[in-house]
Amino acid sequence: MEQDLPPRALAVYLHIPFCLSRCGYCSFFSQPYSKSALDAYLRFLHREIDLFAVQDPDLLNARTIYFGGGTPSLLEAEDIIALCRRFRITSGAEITLEINPLQITEPHLEKLRQTPVNRLSIGLQSMDDSELALLDRRHRSGQIPPRIALCRSFGYNNISLDLIYGLPGSDVSGLKENLRRFVTLEPEHISAYLLTLEADSELARKIGSGLVPPLPDEDEQAAQYDALCAGLQAGGYGHYEISNFCRPGKASRHNLSYWKSEPYLGLGASASGWLPPFRYTDPADLDAYYKQLDAGKILPGAEKCSTEQQKADFLMMGLRLVAGVDRYEYQSRFGTDLYAEKQSRIDKLVSLGLLESDQNSLRLSPEAFFVSNSVIGELL
Ligand code: SF4
Numbered sequence: 001m002e003q004d005l006p007p008r009a010l011a012v013y014l015h016i017p018f019c020l021s022r023c024g025y026c027s028f029f030s031q032p033y034s035k036s037a038l039d040a041y042l043r044f045l046h047r048e049i050d051l052f053a054v055q056d057p058d059l060l061n062a063r064t065i066y067f068g069g070g071t072p073s074l075l076e077a078e079d080i081i082a083l084c085r086r087f088r089i090t091s092g093a094e095i096t097l098e099i100n101p102l103q104i105t106e107p108h109l110e111k112l113r114q115t116p117v118n119r120l121s122i123g124l125q126s127m128d129d130s131e132l133a134l135l136d137r138r139h140r141s142g143q144i145p146p147r148i149a150l151c152r153s154f155g156y157n158n159i160s161l162d163l164i165y166g167l168p169g170s171d172v173s174g175l176k177e178n179l180r181r182f183v184t185l186e187p188e189h190i191s192a193y194l195l196t197l198e199a200d201s202e203l204a205r206k207i208g209s210g211l212v213p214p215l216p217d218e219d220e221q222a223a224q225y226d227a228l229c230a231g232l233q234a235g236g237y238g239h240y241e242i243s244n245f246c247r248p249g250k251a252s253r254h255n256l257s258y259w260k261s262e263p264y265l266g267l268g269a270s271a272s273g274w275l276p277p278f279r280y281t282d283p284a285d286l287d288a289y290y291k292q293l294d295a296g297k298i299l300p301g302a303e304k305c306s307t308e309q310q311k312a313d314f315l316m317m318g319l320r321l322v323a324g325v326d327r328y329e330y331q332s333r334f335g336t337d338l339y340a341e342k343q344s345r346i347d348k349l350v351s352l353g354l355l356e357s358d359q360n361s362l363r364l365s366p367e368a369f370f371v372s373n374s375v376i377g378e379l380l
Contacts, residue, residue, distance in 0.1 A: 009063035009090045010054035014045065014083060015268030016072035016285070020100075020203045023136040024202035025164075025195060029270035029284040030070045041269075041286065042079055044293050048267050048282075049086045051298045059265055059275070062087040064254035067117075073099040077111035084116045094158075094253040096121050103137040104147040109154040119158040120151060121191075127181035128174065131167050134203070134212065141181070148185050158250060162191035165224050167195055168203070168212035172220075172227045179228065183235035188250035192228050192243055194221060225370045242320045242369050259321050261314045277310065278302040307334060312380050319376050324356075324363025338362065345379050355379070 018033040018041070031037065052059045065084060067075065075083075084095065096119040096372075097112070104122070126132050127141040151159060163182060165175055170287075182190060195215065197204040206212040216224065229239055237245035241259060244252065257264050266273035270284035280302040283289045292300055305313070311334055318325035330338040339346065339357070346362065349355040354368040354375045368375045 008058060009055045009061035009088075009093075010059065011064045011066070011262065011264040011270075013068060013254075013264060013266045013271055014072070015068055015070060015266070015271040015282075015365055016075060017070040017269050018074055019069070019071045020074070021136070021138075022202070024206065025135055025197060027196075027198040027201060028070065031286065033071070033074055038074060038079075042083075044290050045083070045268055045291045046086070048298060049083075051293070051296065052265065052267075053086075053288045054380045055298065060087045061090070062265075063090045063092060064257065065089070065096070065116075066254040067097045071100050072097055073103045073108075077115050080112075080115040080117060091115065094119055096160075096252070096254055098123060101144060101147055104150060106150060109150060109156075113154050117335050118156075120156050121162065121189075122148075122187075124182075126167070127178050127185075131164075131170070131178075133273040135164065136202075145185065146226045157188070158261060159187045160191060160252065161185065161187045163190055163192040163228075165192060166196050166214055166216055166221045167230055168207055168374045169222070170216060172223050175227050176231055179231035179235070183232070183237075188245040189244070189252060190232060190237060191252075192232070192245065194225070194243075198344050205315070222370050229366070229369070240322050240323075242364075242372055255300075259317045261310070261317050268278065271322070273299075275299075278307045279305055281348060310334070315379060316376050319362070319364055319379075320372065322363065326361050328360065342379060349375060349378060 016038075017028075018038050019030045020033050022030070022032075027364055049060070067080065080097070083177070093116075095116045097117045097123045101124060112251065120270055123137075124139075124144060125135055127144065129140050146165060148159065161182060163178070165178075197207075203212065207214055215221075227333070233239055234244040236247065238247050238248065240251050244255070246252075251366075261274070263276055264274050266280075266282065269282055269286055269289040272279065272281040278299060280299045282300060283292060287304045301336070311330075314330065314333065315325060325338070327338050330336075339362075346357060347353060350357055353365055356363050356365050364372055364375060
């Protein structure tokens with residue numbers, strides 16, 4: 001499966017939209033799991049890959065593959081192997097599987113080890129049992145250390161843990177304790193996200209009816225974000241993206257493709273892709289997804305992005321990186337000078353202490369990370 005390839009290999013995202021049960025805070029596209037529903041879905045996923053291969057066989061050159069969901073760890077090892085075999089995978093490729101903590105068992109890992117997956121992203125979310133209950137997660141914190149040890153014993157040396165902060169009724173001191181327990185687990189990578197709720201989510205309804213305390217206000221959320229950055233950096237994790245932290249050399253190579261606006265192929269219901277100059281999103285609806293593929297169609301509703309849109313996307317995504325955007329990369333992609341184009345806005349945001357710039361790069365100041373969307377909006 002692995003080959004040396006020219007650099008034109010893509011990041012590939014495969015969406016597996018099935019879960020054993022619905023978490024009350026979730027707004028991702030996912031359906032109740034059954035083996036027959038997943039098998040039917042996989043047939044369509046392979047069909048989508050077939051159609052892309054007809055469009056351009058080079059689209060199946062992969063340098064990263066990311067199985068996301070949903071709960072992609074519901075896939076059998078044979079399913080993962082069959083999907084990976086569809087791609088010409090560069091040597092040393094990063095292949096990530098999001099995994100439910102409860103599926104980290106010896107028999108499961110024994111099978112998983114036969115697949116090319118070499119990075120695990122564990123949906124841990126919290127090491128506080130009351131928070132896990134609030135989030136409808138079925139695992140409990142005491143189960144986690146032995147399961148991570150089990151992953152290590154099977155040779156997984158690139159593990160990412162998800163953490164959600166800003167939960168109802170949470171505070172900085174609780175978060176600090178949670179962070180301490182995350183750091184003790186010694187993952188290579190931590191993704192930390194502020195809880196945001198869709199109004200129609202089960203957890204939002206519980207908050208509305210007073211069964212659950214409200215979400216922290218914005219000042220408390222900002223204080224938690226500061227504690228998060230400080231706690232993880234003190235624990236030896238480099239802050240490389242607004243919400244992502246890692247040990248040296250362990251940044252998510254797949255997600256870096258998104259932040260650097262590099263092309264990626266998205267496959268599966270609700271998956272998005274970026275094949276310059278086209279952006280597309282597959283339907284977040286299984287029937288519509290199947291119908292589209294039955295009709296032999298890919299790139300549904302693909303939008304051809306103008307150069308101006310591409311520049312805006314490049315800045316929006318790139319400024320999420322702590323290192324910021326490279327002025328010369330911008331010049332080589334778009335043939336124009338970022339500083340000349342945005343000089344007055346850059347000057348204003350630098351004077352407000354929200355942006356930092358030097359000859360080579362433009363980046364958010366650490367004070368601007370938590371309010372990045374509005375600062376980037378000002379720049380655009
Ligand atoms: S496991 Fe993940 S995708 Fe599935 S319902 Fe829970 S949060 Fe949503």
